[in-house]
Each structure stands twice: as C-alpha cells, then as structure tokens.
Amino acid sequence: MSYNKRSQLITQGVQRSPNRAMLRAVGFKDADFAKPIIGIANGYSTITPCNMGLNDLTARAEAAARKSGAMPQTFGTITVSDGISMGTEGMKFSLVSREVIADSIETAVQAQRMDGLVAIGGCDKNMPGAMIAIGRMNIPSIFVYGGTIKPGHYKGRDLTVVSSFEAVGEYTAGKISKEELMGVERRACPGAGSCGGMFTANTMSSAIEAMGMSLPHSSTMAAEDREKHDSAAASAQVLVNAIRKDLLPRAIMTRKAFENAISVVMAVGGSTNAVLHLLAIAHAAEVPLAIDDFETIRARVPVLCDLKPSGHYVATDLHKAGGIPQVMKMLLEHDLLHDDCLTVSGKTIGEVLRKVPARPRKDQDVIRQWENPVYPHGHLAILKGNLAPEGAVAKITGLKRKSITGPARIFESEEDCLTAILAGKIKSGDVLVIRYEGPRGGPGMREMLAPTSAIIGAGLGESVGLITDGRFSGGTWGMVVGHVAPEAAVGGPIALIEEGDSITIDAGRRLLQVNVSDEELARRRAAWKPRPPRYTRGIMAKYAAQVSSASCGAVTD
16 A cells, blocks of 8 residues: 555544544644654664664664654564573574564554554564565565674684684583683674674675665674664665655565575575575565575575685675675676666666676675685575475585484484583584474474584584574584474474484485485384473464474464
C-alpha cells in the first residue's frame, strides 16, 4: 500500500480526529499531517557493544527525516548478545530473537500505519530480523548498520572477540600463560561496534549492501567514526525519496539481488549463518531461493578477501581498501554480478559502481587482485549424503585438507563436547557429533563457537572434524559442518549415529556420510524414539512448535 493510501487512513477525515489528537501529543502540528510518517526501529541496548551506539544514529536519522519533509516516529526493538550468551543455555534464544525482532518491527509499523521504515541494528540477528520484517511488509525501507568494532591490540597483533575464545583453548592446552589469556581478554573488544572480523554481523551487513537495501560503503564503517553517523542521516534522506517514488523493497529484493548478495558473501569469506538468514529473508519476500543455489554460486565465485576468522584482516581494513563496492565491481567486471538490480536510492547496481575502479589498489592485500584470490572457489560448501539428505553447510576456508574420515564421538549437547575437548579427551582423527541442538531440538539452534575455538586453540583444527544440527558463529573455522538437516529432534539421520561409527566429511565431493549400511540405518531408525521437548511453555516452546528445517531458513511462518 502506497504512502497516500496508508497515511491518510490515520491523518485525514473528521472521523480521524481522535487519531490526530494522539499524534499532536507527540509533536505533530497541523502541517505535519500531510507528511509521510517514517518509523525508525532502534535496536539500542547496553546489553552488547554492537548496539550501544545506536541512539546516536537514531537521532541523526530522525533529524534528517524531519528536515527532508517527513515525520519520524521512533520505537525500540530487542537485541541479545551472541558473544555474551555463547556457550550457555542463553544462546538458544539467539536465533529466536531474529523472529522476535521481525515480529516486533512488523507489529509496530503495521499497527501505526507508517509509510516507511529506517531499521537500525548492530548485533547478528538485528539485520536478518529487520530484513524479514521489511520483506513481509513491503513498504519503502532502508537498513542502517550500527557499524563494526575497531580491532583490539595485544603484542603486535589485531584482536577480535574470537581471539578470546581461542585463547581459552590455547591456555587449556598449556600453550599460553594465564597472564597472556587475560591480556587478550582485556583488549579484545575496545569499544562500540559489532564483532570485527567477517563474522555474522559484518557478513549480513555486506549482503544487505550488495542487495541494494543499504547505502554504498555503509556495511564496513566503524561504529565510532563520524562517517557512520553521516551515513545514518543520508539513509533517512534516501528513504524519504523512496517513499515519494513508491520504491518498494520487493522491487529491489529480487532473485537477482539475492544472487548478488550470495556472490558477495562468497567473495568476502562470510559466515555460514548467511545461508540460514538469506533463505529466511527470501522466504519473507516471496523470492524463490534454495540451499542448493549457494553451491551453484560457490562454484563460480572466488574468495577475494583475506579476512578473519581464518584470514589476517578485519572489517575496518576492508573498508579502507575500498569496501564492498570494490568487491562488487570486481565481480561485475567478471560477469558474476547483476548490474541491472535496483537499489534503495533508485539507481541500479551498475550506476552505483560506475566510478569504482575495476581493480583494487596495489598498496593493500586485504582485497586480493583477481588473478591471485585467497581461494579459487567460494568457501561455504553445501554437503549432502546419507547424514544430510536436505543439506548441511561447511565453511572450508583456512584448511589445508578438505576431507576427513574418522570415528564418531557422540555428544548430546554443546556443553558435553566442550568438557571433553578441554579435558584432552579428543584426539587427532576424531569426528565430533553434537546433536539435538537444531532449530526444534535445541530448541534455537545454538552456535558452537566455544567448542570449535577450543579445537583450534588445542591445535586440532586440521585433524578433527565436527558436525552438528546446530549452527556456528561467524568466528568459527576448521573442519566443521553445521545446519545438518533433517535435525536429530525430528529423526534425521544424525540421530542414528552411534559411538565409533565411521564418518566421512568431504568438502571436495560435497559429501557428508556415515559409513554404515542402509539396512543398519533402517534398523536404527525403526528403534528411534523422539525425545520429550526441553521447553513446554513460553517462547521456546512456541518456537519449537513452529520452526521449519534449517534447510529452509528455520522460519516460523
């Protein structure tokens, strides 16, 4: 529904006088009732450094919207900190928060019949949550990323929050002292902003920029820099123009736009969570997108950026090197990007990138030259086989070997697995299985940064495999496979593995397999019984009852 149709429902006609009376109480004057009403969804919170600077961005967006002839109305939405809840029961609420954010934005905007939306968020689930709401509502919208954190520094090296997790594994393995562990912890997160590597927040901000739903260069700006505040103001101005042109998100978020986003995720070495979130956003926007599409694009797009967790640099380094526009221009030059896709500014991708150099600067190596990529093909491989008929996601950057076959070590929760790793009970060649951590079984599909970081810290990253129906943090790397579907809670094959079974992870053949006969699996399936739900009331019980498979984005509608 266009601006003229939506806003007049509230602001015109004698019968609407009570509605106008309420708006007068929040600052509307007579002339303001003819202006578009813009909602500004503010994810501010001191729960996490990712979001603690968002009030300032909201204020800049609000002032710019007002100056551009609109009437802004701000409202809050929630966030949780993945980094703080990691490794605890609280992490089960992380993916659930994506749905709460989407539902809360949709509820506020639709209830108040707002004409457009500026969504401002920082931590991992803010972005897909906002984009799911935008896809559902299909009113003029723009996303403003809160910005990345600047790197911490210790003994001559850049730090991110993942440095702290890996230091725990190094300390437990006797590789570093407690003094060095505490030195890393105290310096890893120096201020405001989302985790600094190409982890989930920066991956999703990059994908949204590539999709055309945020401003060029905005996805890699530092949270504490002036340009981030200026970008928030510019975003509100662009949105007012989009409202006047009736430029709707579904005209921007097309199938081609999602292909552009996936290509950029591959090129920057982004998080496995991008698979889950882009599937969910596409579902909300009614765009056909399947998990196999990621594998198709992976095969043709190289990894161009040398970024943490498996690389050397952080998002602020990428920004200085030219940011996402430079990466996109390189892809465009090699026919790996659709240049006719619209952006929220009304310009096409081709027009936005026209003045961007075809090649990155030679005085930096964050963005590699085309002929010298970090990897010749994308890093997010979709594996299938008798353990994952619907698919699973492997992040294969930073590894010298792409396959492993070894005995299964079964763990029914993340905590049990982490205890075994820290106790030195895992040896080279093992394949760890963490199950009943999926969307329904967890419920909530926890990330597994603690055990994967402990594996890396113990020096086992190249020699130990891990599979799970849960998720991984954007900071995870190693021989790890997540999103295994169907999940254990619904009787997926991962529920049927027994201790000592031979398991093969082969990224080259895109295979995830337990090496037992079909007849034996059938016998085990006949004996399998579902477990009682871990939650019987409240949001987790509702989520578990509604959530779909990870292979479909773990959506709830």
